Amino acid sequence: MSFGLLLVDHRDGLLEPIQDSLSAIAQPIRFIASFPDRVGQLATEITTSRRELIQENQRLKDRQQVYQARLQRLDALEVENIRLRSLLDSSYELERPVVIAELTAVDLDPFNHLIQINKGLRDSITAGQPVIDANGVIGQVETVSPFTATVRLISDPSHGIPVQVNRNGLRSVAFGTGRTDTLTITSLPNNASIEVGDLLVTSGLGGRFPAGYPVGEVRSVSIDESKAFSSIDVKPLGALGRVEEVLLIEEGGNRRE
Structure with a gap:
């Protein structure tokens, strides 16, 4: 019977209407049967797209961090260039040759305010040599x-x-107080002509510091009538707590360019 039906359908196409009807009936069944596979493919595509978006977002974040780090470095270099320019401009105004040095260590405990610089005997540095920055x-x-x-x-x-x-x-004479923001003068009498805002410069006495270099500005003058001397606070002009480069004043010789 099956062979006969196949033969008749092949020659005359008598079974095509029946096949079309069965195909129409089977279409929803095929759709329902393939639905899980389609859902799986869609989920895979969504997951893949989401993963790619997350990876791309992470790459962009990483790139942004790199650019921000580079920008911060550029800002730091700009500030450093400004500071070095100020330092060099200050050196041009000096009457004596100078050596530029950088800090390598800092020790600012209450009893010792010391810094270490990267210049030494090989650079002709000597004990007692005056050290300044662009401001004082x-x-x-x-x-x-x-x-x-x-x-x-x-x-x-x-x-x-x-x-x-x-x-x-x-x-x-201005003495250190153990604080980088304050010097003190305790040897001037109450009637001495010194006022808030007065500029103090090196006097040249003692032979250590050449005369005329800025030291500080008078911040306050306290007079106690029961005492013979005033108490004077001075704000240092040099960046004692923030200095990064310094100038060492040389004795004699020609100016270094």
């Missing part, structure tokens, strides 16, 4: 090794620097 006096060299030197800051409690009031030439 920083300190003086205390010890020297072949490749480094130790500088005692003027804020050190054991350090005193001869100064004079730029306005009238009044002389005294």
